[in-house]
Amino acid sequence: MNGPRSAVLISSRVNCHYLSGFTGSNGYLLVAESRAVIFTDFRYLEQAKNECPGFEVVQISGGYEPLAKVVTDMSLECVSFESLHTSYAHHQRIRSALTDRIFLNPAEGAVERLRSTKDESEIELLEAAVNLADSAMEQALQSVHTGVTEIEIAKVIEACLRELGADAVAFDTIVGAGVNGAMPHHRADQTLIKKGDPVVIDMGALFKGYRSDLTRTVLADPSGKDNEKFEEIYGIVLESQLAAEKAAEPGMKAADLDKISRGVIKKSGYGTYFGHGLGHGVGLDIHERPMVVPSSSDVIEVGSVFTIEPGIYLPDWGGVRIEDVLLMEESGPRVLTKSPK
Structure with a gap:
């Protein structure tokens, strides 16, 4: 993370599971220093509550508007995203949902480095x-x-x-x-x-x-x-x-x-x-x-x-x-x- 007004967007299903325990097929995480949020659809709301202690659960329905609202509520200036796991199309959708003042920072391999050694x-x-x-x-x-x-x-x-x-x-x-x-x-x-x-x-x-x-x-x-x-x-x-x-x-x-x-x-x-x-x-x-x-x-x-x-x-x-x-x-x-x- 780049500071108290930054967060990391985790979109890889495997990395979501590693960090949160979530096993559903649709969801992503936003992790900041003082707040962790999992976004998922109606099918997995209760599952996410059970599997992801310590994470706030937010419902999504297709777009990135819920993400944009949380980013605004947190007064974030920078959102790092997993460049290896984010397609150009999804990047464009995220970009259009967030205000222009939010800097999207491509980050590569941070969670994969954590996963490279096992507990x-x-x-x-x-x-x-x-x-x-x-x-x-x-x-x-x-x-x-x-x-x-x-x-x-x-x-x-x-x-x-x-x-x-x-x-x-x-x-x-x-x-x-x-x-x-x-x-x-x-x-x-x-x-x-x-x-x-x-x-x-x-x-x-x-x-x-x-x-x-x-x-x-x-x-x-x-x-x-x-x-x-x-x-x-x-x-x-x-x-x-x-x-x-x-x-x-x-x-x-x-x-x-x-x-x-x-x-x-x-x-x-x-x-x-x-x-x-x-x-x-x-x-x-x-x-x-x-x-x-x-x-x-x-x-x-x-x-x-x-x-x-x-x-x-x-x-x-x-x-x-x-x-x-x-x-x-x-x-x-x-x-x-x-x-x-």
Whole structure:
């Protein structure tokens, strides 16, 4: 905030939830030093009162006139808004609702920086989400056989998560059999798994708003010749991942961690086949800070929860990716994921 006559307008649904506890689908916050207001429509008025202690609840019906009235009542001179989450059209509507004397200040990433480290209650929920994913992955891997479709594997995961108490999958489940595994975000379809196919499974659990992320790669009903190529690629990816998990420490630049893991794959001659970042933070969003990528300026702090997920993707063969979720503690990283690899 820029002073006692300033406030921040929070429009991202995830950031609204993080700051207020609100889980409705329509609403935004105005937060000042001495007053916090949640704006929502009729459907969520009682819900907002229950979920958002400490927030004044104001009803909206389509426009930004209620916001303008509160801004005037508070005698604000500046309203900072989330530039990454506010479209040009909404910015124009906000601008037209407020008087010309109100300065609209674009602010970027303030709440995301707060979310990049987790408190004890968040870590507890994330650990529960990770444990759910571990259990579902165990069931999924037992289902990988010749003649089974990718979508059947995805359905096993979803059913298992529901049965165990997850709210939903954290994102659309990725199952890539054979050459489909060379596409890092291939969505599970009706492709039949063939004998000797490498099969990439990337999935996660949603639990009380928090998300886990887990990838394992296995060989379907392998024979001797199938094993040779798979073991080569898998061994390199595993070495790359373990090198990063060993090197991670509090205060480390995320880009430096990416460089360590990427260096293992480059040294093995497959550098051009690892084309995505090493990892990302997880929490209320499946991808959040710290971003563990070459271009990142993020720092991995105590309380950061993030993934390590190197991969090699060969278009005429398939892919291998191995992904764990880590929690950075004062003594170093703790791997939350328990699935064998």
